[in-house]
Amino acid sequence: MSSRFFEFFCPVKVIAGKAALEHLPWEMQGLSVKRPMIVTDKGIHQAGLLEPVLAACREGGVQIAAIFDDVPPDSSTSVVREIATLYRDKHCDAIIALGGGSAIDTGKAANILVSMGGDDLEQYSGAGILKHPLRPFFVIPTTAGTGSEVTSVAVISDEQRGVKLPFTSSFLLPDAAIIDPRMTLTLPPHITAATAMDALTHATEAFIGLAKNPLSDAYATAAIQKIGQWLLPVMNDPKNEEGRLELALASTMAGIAFSNSMVGLVHALGHATGAKCHLPHGVCMSLYLPYALEYNLEYIREPLGELLLHLEGPERYAQTPTEQRAESCIAAIRALRDQLHQRCGLPRTLEETGQVEFSQLEAIAQLALDDGAILFSPQEVSFEDAHALVCRAWS
Amino acid sequence: MEIRPFQTLTLRARRFYVGAMFQVMGRALQAMTEVDGEACRETRQLPPGFLFEMRVLPSGPVMVVEHTKDGRLRFLGTDAPRPINLSIQFKHMVHAFRVVSFQEKTAIAFANERMLVDGDIAYAVRMTRVLNRLETFILPRFLAVRAVKQYPRSLGFVEKTAGAARIYLRVLRNLIGNERPYE
Incomplete structure (x- = not known):
């Protein structure tokens, strides 16, 4: 069964364990991030999972410039555009995706728009379309299943055309994935x-x-x-x-x-x-x-x-x-x-x-x-x- | 380092072989959708005017086929009249050669990332099934088992032989310029 040829690629820095969240400010400072934006959903906010992230950043000397907490379970191009607009209005310089598969995919897609420019997400759909690295991107998963924090794929619904847009590029991978047990404790x-x-x-x-x-x-x-x-x-x-x-x-x-x-x-x-x-x-x-x-x-x-x-x-x-x-x-x-x-x-x-x-x-x-x-x-x-x-x- | 004449000859022969196989496969795809109901059922799901190509990167052989209507494919040669809907691209001539010389199964080539898909994955999966069915028809069984994941149990000797004969006859007719694609 073993293949005589293979490719293997995973450049994501995985930061895992107790107090892993508190490493986030240092990681962001290492990439000169000063105004990060958090992309998450209402459930995460209500479950109180946003608080430890905000506290870790505040104490670590990083000010969160914007929070978008309205990512739906099946995210769409209009949500991604909304996030990109907020990112630009607030002069953000990085995205932190906090949540499950949908929040992470939405964060990846929003990072495409804010890095590549424009509001037309569809033009970047497909494999290998992105040709250069995107803005700093961090992922904090709150479920233990999707593995999206280490995959180079995102899928976003185009609600107007009724199709799902796939995005595949190694540039979608986050700079760091923070695996902190506090994030899944209340699952x-x-x-x-x-x-x-x-x-x-x-x-x-x-x-x-x-x-x-x-x-x-x-x-x-x-x-x-x-x-x-x-x-x-x-x-x-x-x-x-x-x-x-x-x-x-x-x-x-x-x-x-x-x-x-x-x-x-x-x-x-x-x-x-x-x-x-x-x-x-x-x-x-x-x-x-x-x-x-x-x-x-x-x-x-x-x-x-x-x-x-x-x-x-x-x-x-x-x-x-x-x-x-x-x-x-x-x-x-x-x-x-x-x-x-x-x-x-x-x-x-x-x-x-x-x-x-x-x-x-x-x-x-x-x-x-x-x-x-x-x-x-x-x-x-x-x-x-x-x-x-x-x-x-x-x- | 200088490339020796023998190596140049090998490279040319490989390129010629892949190009020739694409020519045969394109015509055989057209012929198969004229004679095989199952292949036709698969391709009928493609939109009319759908253009499919196989290409070797960066500038190797190309094969373009069009879904005209009702599941019928038409071989267009190497040039597409409009933007391609689905492109399967071999990353290198050697990769294409390994597949079309049946040293590597199409599914394994996908698994080994020898090929890129540009377009709707669902259509790519469908076209892969059509290509597999083509190979089971037109290749002798001992070669077909090397090209596809599993040789279909339901394909009997008579059906295979009769299907292959009809496909080859149409390919031949097409090659000598006497094709009747929509009879």
Whole structure:
């Protein structure tokens, strides 16, 4: 399975651990930032997560020049334009994205406009359009799942044309990602579970996909080990600061892994289900992960068997015969999903979500076939295969 | 350092081979959408007038095809009459050579970032499926298994042979300038 050729790239400075937030002023001063702007959403503001950031900056001698706290869950070009206008009006010189995937993607897109000029975001959509570095950009993730703080991609909706605009460039990567356990400490249980399953899927698909490589493998296995070790303890004790940090680190490591080896069938199906039924991305990942692994089983038996070591530990791995390790790994993922269902009601089937109609399954399968991630599935996927798979995930 | 004559010859031969394969593939794509219902179902989802190209960077061979209507593709040669909608670009001649000489599967070439996609990813995935189907038809099975991820179980010997014969006949007719693209 290992590729004889690969590319690996991750220049993001990761600042992680206790009091990591307090490193932000120093990092900004190092880039001559004097008037940063914070881009976040109302939920973050109401959860009180903005306060520690403001306090850290104030005490560190950096004045926040503007705060935009109205990023919607599915951000749009008009929101990005609004942020760019505020940035220019307040004479800002850097962006700090504080939040989950939407706030981070919005921060990346706003940084394109304020760095490149103009208000037409669409002209910068696509791969490799940006030709020079952007303004200083910092990310403080408040969920442990997306890995957006280390990916060179952003997706923004163009509400007028009804399409999603993708942006891909290494210049979108932040100058630093701040991983502070305080930022995920108040994450509700169902979001903790769904985002951790998102990170688990990133790492798993990075490890079994066609573009896997030795460096992304190292990040993927480390991420899986952390999730296997810490997800249930954190679900049992949400204020477990050490566990929260480990899950946040796992998310970042899984992000580094998949941004260098891509994702696969789970994401193709998950993107299609999210688009058709508006299910949260992490829930979709959790729903499809075991089924997509079963579908690819004969093509990924060896790496999947190896994942049992990282997910369940050396004792279970050693006790399991080699030829049964891949199946045992899938069984372990199913057991983890059962545990999460017990603790927070995270759905295990499409039917359990209550948001998907059986009649939508054909459309989901059809849409998944056109998703770019499907190219990296080890086994070829036809419409009939995809439809059979979503039917298995139904109930 | 000076390039030796043998190396120059190799470079030229590689460029010629990739260019020739693009010519054959372009015509074969056109022919396949005339004879194969499944390929036609895939391409029918493309907008009429949609232009697709494969190109070797920085200035290598080019192949342009157009979706006319009803799933039919037309090979336009190397020049596009208007801006391209979807471009698949090989980063280097060697990368293109590895793919069109079946040393590297198309999916693996994508995974290895040998190619760039400029345009809608959904259409790129669709065109990749069409190219894979073309390769399973026109190549002998032992070569086709090297070009695609999995050789389709549903494609029987008779269907493959008959399809390949019809495609090659149309490619030949097109090459000698007696094509009847929309019969």
